[in-house]
Amino acid sequence: MNKITKQNLITYGIVIAAYIILEILMLTGNLSSHLKGLLVPMTYYAVIAVALNLCVGILGELSIGHCGFMCIGAFSSAFFSKATENSLPTAPRFILALIIGIAMAALFGFLIGIPVLRLKGDYLAIVTLAFGEIIKNVINSFYIGIDSKGLHFTMKSAMDLEMEADGNVIVNGAMGITGTPHNASFTIGIVVLLVSLFVVQNLINSRDGRAIMAIRDNYIAAEATGVNVTGYKMMAFTISAAIAGAAGVLFSHNITTLTASSQYFGYNASIMILVYVVLGGIGNIRGSVIAACILYLLPELLRGLNTYRMLIYSIILIVMMIVNWSPKIIAWREKTFGKSGILGFILRRKKEVA
């Protein structure tokens, strides 16, 4: 067993161990209902953090619109689940919804990737932000209904659908989709997370993954060696969007009223995921999962502090960034604690990862 396989297995091991511990806590009744409600969100935020890390850390392109793909996955799957709620049994319906959510997000990832990946650096970042906002706004003005004559679609209002008496409005503009069946469970979330980890970690250690990282490190050199730069960029971006779509499916099947609101799908939400990725370590997939779980739970667990919680969170964020990244502080730490001892060991490990 080589080093890479070992590292990958450790990542799966951590996820599975956390799952078992939480399940035991749940069965023995040690988990409050508030905490139980946080478990599924924790898994989908971990999934989308993995997706974003593929884009930011491995492909090296900053995306601040990833929640847009999550939004597409959420709405397409919720639409499917609502439309077939009475005609399909639960298990196959959810699997189909998952596939549809992932496929739609991948399709849009591909379509958006064509223009976006022509740009570079901060310009690319702002265009991903723009697409994220466009997706959110366009979905907010969709009205889709279903009746005996089939599907009705308009962008004006629910009245303009002109449906028969037996009609059922599924997507109701800014009011979104209400009553999607709650099919996502903690177990399903963990399975989706493990599959995403499997896909991303194997991609990174494959021939394609090495090509993608070569583009990240120096695209001119990569191109000169015969790497198909556009093709590999598209591939990484599409896979990243698809995984974000999977997170969206979990999201929509865990919430009663799904709306394309800024809180969940706006640029602020995308930035929150970016915070997970950066604090977990750019390019470090395991770090993303751990950071997503901790940082998602942190403000929720600080709820006791009420109004001060986000204040504390923001101060922790600033201090952590400065302590972790400031060149002067890094130099000071190395001088004071040296390269030996536990701290020195942690520092060295960090450098190797970076």
Added chain:
Amino acid sequence: MSFLTYLINGLSLGSIYAIIALGYTMVYGIAKMLNFAHGDFIMVGCYIIFSVSAALSGNSVVGIIVAIILCTLLGVTTEFVAYRPLRGAASPLAVLITAIGVSYLLENIALLIYGADIKSFSSVISWEGVSFAGGQLKIQGVTIVTILVSVVILTVLQLFINKTKQGQAMLAASEDKGAATLMGINVNRTIALTFAIGSALAAVAGALLCSAYPSLSPYTGAMPGIKAFVAAVLGGIGSIPGAMIGGLALGIVEILSKTYISSQLSDAIVFGILVVVLLVKPTGILGKVVQEKV
């Protein structure tokens, strides 16, 4: 006539975006960082004017001056405490995330002090405005003042950058920090000055924004901040006339699409225009194309 009214409203909103975008573009040009907290400086400026005016029973001139001074201090302090230690960090994302942290911090401090409810902001401009063509075309005072202020700011900034030593130092530092240091320019101080100017402009923009749209909450600055950033990118980031053009274009498009197409989709249209422009001209309307050396 109504089209003309909308156009002028668009120009006014565009002028506000332009003033914010000037701050964004200057900071980006020199520090190469997206200052996500810039929009929140606007909000801070608004709350200061709101509080000072309330304390002085409606004297908004003092409020504006205090807001400009305090926002300038806030900008310089933020730069010194949060951004300067991260200059030269291994990843440019580090300072971006710190800026996001600052943005959260400012929003939550405002939330603690003023609460989440929306305050109604009384306009700092008491002038009623003028009407043409027998009252058919009415232009509000705040609209005229906004457009005039933005023109004055643009002119002064252009003169400052091109004619003064400090302005030239800014240009040099944005071009090449190492070379600028060798020429005896204090790069750190120049960046601090840029933050000071940008934050002062944010306070001015805040006063105008809340006079035109008189509702004030801790999140007032976020969306205009992002739109202004889009305007700066649209015009070509780092370029001062570009920020002006981008801001005006964005304001006009937003108001016209809100009126004639759909208020729901106006943001999508605004962002759509950014996408289209960047695809045709990847560095924005007035942006410089920097050839990459191999």
